Amino acid sequence: MDAQVNATQGDIPAIDWQGEPITESTCAACDHARLREGHGCEPGRCCMQDAYARRIDRFFRTWPGLANEHLEHGYFEVRAIAARHAELFRLPALLDDPDETVRMQLALRVPQRLLLRMVHDPHREVRIRVAQRIEATALPSMLKDPDYQVRETVARRLPDALLPLLMHDVDLQVRLEVARRLQMPSLWRMVEDPAPEVRRIVAERLPAPLLNALAGDADWTVRWETAGRAIGHVLQRLLSDEEPEVRERAAARQAELECTHG
Numbered sequence: 292m293d294a295q296v297n298a299t300q301g302d303i304p305a306i307d308w309q310g311e312p313i314t315e316s317t318c319a320a321c322d323h324a325r326l327r328e329g330h331g332c333e334p335g336r337c338c339m340q341d342a343y344a345r346r347i348d349r350f351f352r353t354w355p356g357l358a359n360e361h362l363e364h365g366y367f368e369v370r371a372i373a374a375r376h377a378e379l380f381r382l383p384a385l386l387d388d389p390d391e392t393v394r395m396q397l398a399l400r401v402p403q404r405l406l407l408r409m410v411h412d413p414h415r416e417v418r419i420r421v422a423q424r425i426e427a428t429a430l431p432s433m434l435k436d437p438d439y440q441v442r443e444t445v446a447r448r449l450p451d452a453l454l455p456l457l458m459h460d461v462d463l464q465v466r467l468e469v470a471r472r473l474q475m476p477s478l479w480r481m482v483e484d485p486a487p488e489v490r491r492i493v494a495e496r497l498p499a500p501l502l503n504a505l506a507g508d509a510d511w512t513v514r515w516e517t518a519g520r521a522i523g524h525v526l527q528r529l530l531s532d533e534e535p536e537v538r539e540r541a542a543a544r545q546a547e548l549e550c551t552h553g
Contacts, residue, residue, distance in 0.1 A: 305335040308342045308366035326354070344368045351376050371396045391417055398424065407432075419444055431456075443468050455480075463488060470496070479504075491516045503528075515540050522548070 305313040313334050318327055321340055326332045334341070337349040339361065351358050351372050358376035361369050367390035374385060374396040382401050388394055391414035398409055398420035407429060409421045415438040422433055422444035431453060433445050439462035446457050446468035455477045457469050463486050470481055470492040479501065481493045487510035494505050494516035505517045506525045511534040518529040518540040526548075529541035 302335065303343060305338070305346075306342050307340050308369070310342070313338065313340060322360075323354075323357070339369060342366070342368070344372065347372045367392055374400070395420055403429075415441060422448070439465055446472070467492065487513050494520070511537055518544055520544070 307313050307317060311317075317340060318324060318334055321327075323332060323339065327334075331353065332338055332350055336346060337353060338346045339350040339357075341347060347368055355376035358373040359378060359381050361373040362377055362381055362385060364370050364373065367388075370385065370388065371390070371392045374382060374393060379400065379402070382397055383405060385393055385397055386401075386405065386408060388397075391412075394409070394412060394414065394417045398406065398412075398417050401409075403426055406421055406425050409417060410425070410429075410432050412418050412421065418433070418436060418438065418441045422430070422436075422441050425433070427448055427450055430445050430449050433441060434449075434456055436442050436445070439460075442457065442460060442462065442465045446454070446460075446465050449457070451472070451474055454469055454473050457465055458473070458477065458481060460466050460469070466481075466484060466486065466489050470478070470484070470489045473481065475498065478493060478496060481489060482497070482504045484490055484493070487508075490505060490508060490510065490513045494502065494508075494513055497505070499520050499522050502517050502521050503525045505513055506521065506528050508514050508517070511532075514529060514532055514534065514537045517525070518532070518537050521529055521541065521544060526541055526544060529537055530545065532538050532541065
């Protein structure tokens with residue numbers, strides 16, 4: 292009986308994608324046996340029969356021209372890694388691949404016209420990658436995605452004029468991203484956001500003359516942020532705030548302004 296091929300010392304054993312040990316017989320029966328004869332692959336290190344993705348990746352990095360031949364392989368890792376190297380015109384056949392790992396690779400490579408077909412992919416990780424690549428003009432088609440990370444990604448790339456559409460998103464992370472990018476006068480509308488984390492960002496970005504709306508915020512951390520940029524009567528109001536941390540920040544702001552104006 293053939294002995295199992297040894298993997299690199301300290302690495303995981305050389306097992307094929309069906310759970311069987313990779314032996315000399317495995318290599319002899321492989322479609323790429325000729326490559327081993329010329330030291331073009333190495334079981335336990337660079338092998339497309341292996342279950343270990345890193346070894347499959349080494350194989351296709353070494354032989355990218357063989358990727359087209361393995362796009363219908365029974366093991367999803369082989370299909371996914373082959374999809375990184377295959378010719379673009381071969382990729383549309385994988386758009387409905389049953390495994391999301393394969394479709395994630397497609398989302399990183401297919402042209403825009405095919406990417407549009409993936410905006411409703413059943414797996415969130417695929418849709419996140421679509422949102423990272425799709426043309427900005429097509430992003431509105433993903434505004435109502437059920438996953439907050441997809442919408443957060445959309446919020447990072449959405450054209451400024453469309454950002455208000457996500458201003459009232461149910462998820463905090465999405466609204467935080469909107470608050471970081473939104474311009475006036477729309478930013479003003481976020482002073483009443485239910486989350487203090489969002490209002491703090493608004494306090495960091497709102498024009499100083501408009502900070503009065505946040506000087507009486509129910510959350511002291513928002514008032515603290517406001518105190519760091521306040522001027523005039525807003526600053527005077529915060530110098531008497533009930534929270535010592537806010538009063539201290541306001542005093543530091545007053546000293547800064549006095550120093551600046553001599």
